Amino acid sequence: MESLKEKTSKGLFWGGMNNLVQQIIGVVFGIILGRLLDRADYGMMAMIGVFSLVATALQNSGFTTALANLEKPEHKDYNSVFWFNIIAGVVLYILLFFAAPFIASYYNEPALVPLCRYAFLSIIFASWGTAQNAWLFKNLRAKQQAKAAMASVLVSSTVGAIMAFAGCGYWSLATQGLVYVLLNTLLVWHYSQWRPTVQGVSFEPAKRMFRFSCKILATTITTIINNNVLNVLLGHYFGKVQAGVYNQAYQWDFKCFSLVQNMVNQVAQPVLVDLRADGGRQLNALRKMMRFTAFIAFPLLLGFGLVAKEFIVLAITEKWLESAKLIQLLCISGAVIPLSTLLSNLIISKGKSGLYFWCTFCLGVAQILTMVLIYPLGLRTMVVAYVLLNVGWLFVWHAFVWRMTGYNILLFLKDIIPFALAALGVMALVGFLTMGISNLWLLLFSRIVLAVVLYYAVMKVARVQILKECEQFVLSKFKK
Numbered sequence: 001m002e003s004l005k006e007k008t009s010k011g012l013f014w015g016g017m018n019n020l021v022q023q024i025i026g027v028v029f030g031i032i033l034g035r036l037l038d039r040a041d042y043g044m045m046a047m048i049g050v051f052s053l054v055a056t057a058l059q060n061s062g063f064t065t066a067l068a069n070l071e072k073p074e075h076k077d078y079n080s081v082f083w084f085n086i087i088a089g090v091v092l093y094i095l096l097f098f099a100a101p102f103i104a105s106y107y108n109e110p111a112l113v114p115l116c117r118y119a120f121l122s123i124i125f126a127s128w129g130t131a132q133n134a135w136l137f138k139n140l141r142a143k144q145q146a147k148a149a150m151a152s153v154l155v156s157s158t159v160g161a162i163m164a165f166a167g168c169g170y171w172s173l174a175t176q177g178l179v180y181v182l183l184n185t186l187l188v189w190h191y192s193q194w195r196p197t198v199q200g201v202s203f204e205p206a207k208r209m210f211r212f213s214c215k216i217l218a219t220t221i222t223t224i225i226n227n228n229v230l231n232v233l234l235g236h237y238f239g240k241v242q243a244g245v246y247n248q249a250y251q252w253d254f255k256c257f258s259l260v261q262n263m264v265n266q267v268a269q270p271v272l273v274d275l276r277a278d279g280g281r282q283l284n285a286l287r288k289m290m291r292f293t294a295f296i297a298f299p300l301l302l303g304f305g306l307v308a309k310e311f312i313v314l315a316i317t318e319k320w321l322e323s324a325k326l327i328q329l330l331c332i333s334g335a336v337i338p339l340s341t342l343l344s345n346l347i348i349s350k351g352k353s354g355l356y357f358w359c360t361f362c363l364g365v366a367q368i369l370t371m372v373l374i375y376p377l378g379l380r381t382m383v384v385a386y387v388l389l390n391v392g393w394l395f396v397w398h399a400f401v402w403r404m405t406g407y408n409i410l411l412f413l414k415d416i417i418p419f420a421l422a423a424l425g426v427m428a429l430v431g432f433l434t435m436g437i438s439n440l441w442l443l444l445f446s447r448i449v450l451a452v453v454l455y456y457a458v459m460k461v462a463r464v465q466i467l468k469e470c471e472q473f474v475l476s477k478f479k480k
Contacts, residue, residue, distance in 0.1 A: 021150045023259045029157035030255070034248065034316030036164040037172070043240030044170040046247035047107050048116050050228040051096060052123065052177075057220045063206070065348065066213035067134040069273060075194070080205035082131035082196040089127025096120045107235050119174040122181040129185035132192035141191065142267065148187035156180035215353035222357070222364040229367050230382060237375050246379060249326035252312075256304050257334035260297045261341050264289055268342055272349035283405045286346050287415055288466075290339065294416040295466045297338045298423035299455045305331035306427045306451065310444040329383050333390035335423075339416060340390070343397040350404055359400065363393050418462070426454045 063081040067073045100116035136145050160176030168175075225232075230250070235243040268289060275282040304311075305328045312324035347356045370385050401407050430450045437443040459467040 020259065021146075022153045023255050025150075025153050025157055026255050029161055030251070031315040032161045033164050033173070034320060036161075037169065039244035039248070039319070040240045041170040041173065041244065042247045042251075043235065043242070043244030044109070044112065044115060045119075045173045046228075046231040046243045047109070047235035047240065048103060048112060048119060050224060050232055051099075051103060051116070052120055053224045053228070054221050057217060057224060063130060063209060063213050064134040064137060066209040067131075068138045069212065069348070069351070070138075070209075071273075073138060075197075076200075076202060077205045077209070078131045078135060078194050079196050079201060080203055081134065081209070083201050084203060084206045085127040085130045089124045093120055093123050096123070107240070109240065115170065115174060118171075119177060122178050125178065125181045125185055129188045131196065132185075132188040132194065135192050135194040136188060144191035145188070148184050148191060151187060152180045152184040155183055212351075212353055215357040219353070219357040219360045222360045226360070226364045226367055229364075229371055230386060233371050233375060233382075234379065238379065242379060245320070245322050246326060246383070248316075248320055249323040249330055249383075252304075252308075252323075252327055253301075253330035253334045256301050256331070257297065257337050260293055260300065261338040263296075264293055264338060264342055265345070268345040272346055276349055279405065282346075282349070283407055286342070286401075286405070286407065287411070289342055290412075290415045291419070291466050292470075293338050293342055294419040295459075295464070295470075297335050298416075298419045299426070299451070301331045301335035302423045302427045303448070303451045303455075306431055307444055307447050310440045310447070314440055314444060326380070326383050329380075329387050333387040335420075336391050336394045340394045340397050343394075343401050346401050346405065347397075352400075352404070355400060359396060363389065363396075418464075422458045422462075423455065426451055426458060430454065 063085070067077060067081065070077065097117050097120070100113045100120075103116055104110050104112035133145070135141075156176045156179035159179050160172045163172035163175055166172075230246055231243055234246050271285055271289075272282055275285055308327040308331070309321070309324045312320050312327070344356055344359070347359075367386065367389055370389065371382055374381055374385060395409075398407070398409065398412050402409065402412075430447050433450065434443055434446050437446060456467075
């Protein structure tokens, strides 16, 4: 029988492996698609992405989190969620099918009508896999989830690239998303040991869980809107080209911070729920995950900001140079978003889904009001405001965690600031040492190598415990 520590380590390993492979595939095909498609193609998908994400969240209704929060969910709980999601998915697709003309009217882009109706099919596909995903998540089957996700992203990206090469434009991006959701759903069915039954279906368990999950649902929708507020507003105020410029920048930033965020999310809530009866152990687990997240997030995001211009120009050509400048800003908020997510997981593990919602909702209101007020100042100013709000909100999340756990501001800063300062110092030094290099390929390569070597050296000299534990874990995997 594996201990919780062993399950957590394996979960982090497979969560990291999953995200690393997905990001590598994402980088490769992101380069291919970025070269083949225009800014307007990305803008078309950016403008409708929020509607699909919100609808999927409504269909899922926060039940994955609700099931994970139950100590011992039974078959009837999973079964109730499964059938509810099927019905919700079909109803939501029908509503969005008829709403497509209104969405197109908002953006003044008639071509969005058929694109919406095609892309939103992912809602129906996703509805068949929610309960299976919840079962794998609850049982810490990170390896199986990783295999499903890695295979899905490889196949879907290949399909998208082939269609883009054939001149299908934004339809290639829409098809890529559909294939990913469909294949991932089929694979989680393959890996999950749970199966639905028709006999004795009751929606009572789903109704009971909804009292908790509705707050998670509302928070998820608010988070989606928060993350996509600039896509929605830019598409409306400035058109599909500017929306595409920002979306390209956000997607590259997202690839980086989600690598860390998803790795930790794979295990954070189940582990924190298991330890909630022992406040001391739970706080220790939170602090350890916080240090691990900061250890990875700060060098990764600040490092990407350092090489953003060279990477974008070399990878997807100078037509995306404007996006590279936005990436340098977005990487600052990207470095703290995984930390905010980890703090919010602690709040959820305490059963405080209402607090989780209101904290996220207030961030969303602040962002929307700010963006609507300052949009005449231009895209860059909007991005700066978005970054500052997200960095500042990290301390709002911490304030609530402090009240619940005694995780005071000094301990919090002690866990994250050394990694932030080390990463910032290393990137500043690397930038200074390489500022005279004119060849972009040499500049990119030298900055990456120097940053990795120097950051590792700083961690080694400082005898950072997280680095030592990571090395020991990786070595143990190679010895098996």
